[in-house]
Amino acid sequence: MKKRVYKGREVDININESKLIKQTNKLIEEANKRLIRLTKGIDINKSTYDPRKKKFVRASKEVKRLSYQFDSWSAKKMFTKLRIDPGLLKKVDKQNTYSEIMLTKKAVQRFLNSKTSTISGIREVVKNTKDTIRSKLEDFDTDEVDDNEIEVLNNFWYDSDYAYVTQYIDPSELWIALDTVSNAGGTVEDFLHYIERYIYSETLYKDQDLVDALTRIYEKFTRSMNK
Numbered sequence: 609m610k611k612r613v614y615k616g617r618e619v620d621i622n623i624n625e626s627k628l629i630k631q632t633n634k635l636i637e638e639a640n641k642r643l644i645r646l647t648k649g650i651d652i653n654k655s656t657y658d659p660r661k662k663k664f665v666r667a668s669k670e671v672k673r674l675s676y677q678f679d680s681w682s683a684k685k686m687f688t689k690l691r692i693d694p695g696l697l698k699k700v701d702k703q704n705t706y707s708e709i710m711l712t713k714k715a716v717q718r719f720l721n722s723k724t725s726t727i728s729g730i731r732e733v734v735k736n737t738k739d740t741i742r743s744k745l746e747d748f749d750t751d752e753v754d755d756n757e758i759e760v761l762n763n764f765w766y767d768s769d770y771a772y773v774t775q776y777i778d779p780s781e782l783w784i785a786l787d788t789v790s791n792a793g794g795t796v797e798d799f800l801h802y803i804e805r806y807i808y809s810e811t812l813y814k815d816q817d818l819v820d821a822l823t824r825i826y827e828k829f830t831r832s833m834n835k
Contacts (some may be wrong), residue, residue, distance in 0.1 A: 632713040633699045637717045649675025682722035689715040737762045737809045760832045769821040799826045
């Protein structure tokens with residue numbers, strides 16, 4: 609009987625391989641549909657009903673589309689997991705290893721299950737994140753925040769380094785430091801120096817874990833903002 613090794617154990621694939629490929633490709637087809645819808649976008653300058661005219665009318669004739677790139681939100685996480693360039697997904701076949709097929713299936717399934725695989729889901733997350741920003745970041749004008757910054761901040765709320773660092777520094781102060789230093793094209797050393805405004809240097813540099821966490825946060829922030 610034909611077998612392949614998966615996660616250290618042999619797996620019988622004669623019966624299940626074709627079924628697995630079929631299931632995975634079905635998921636890929638659905639994922640590609642969502643990716644196309646994300647990049648094509650929707651018209652957010654929709655018609656509204658005017659009771660006086662008794663018909664639907666636009667505020668203006670201009671078409672305003674809201675769309676997202678392949679490398680954003682949960683789509684970005686899927687491509688990172690698969691270690692492939694952003695774009696429409698290729699179907700799997702018998703030339704792929706069992707591990708590759710399983711990895712693809714799980715990554716695509718996770719994307720499809722994510723709220724941010726659809727425009728309506730992203731809009732909901734953006735709204736919720738702005739509400740969170742208002743509660744966590746004082747004097748922060750959410751109207752001035754673009755979707756890329758919202759995505760970065762949303763990821764930060766669930767980042768272990770962020771959770772660790774904000775035990776020592778207020779989230780508002782951390783954001784000011786990140787935004788100020790990155791906009792000036794500063795280095796990690798510049799960022800740490802700026803952080804000294806909020807954390808005494810004696811405290812900061814005695815805690816290597818804190819320094820390492822701040823370093824990772826700045827590197828992640830600059831990568832995300834410059835994508």
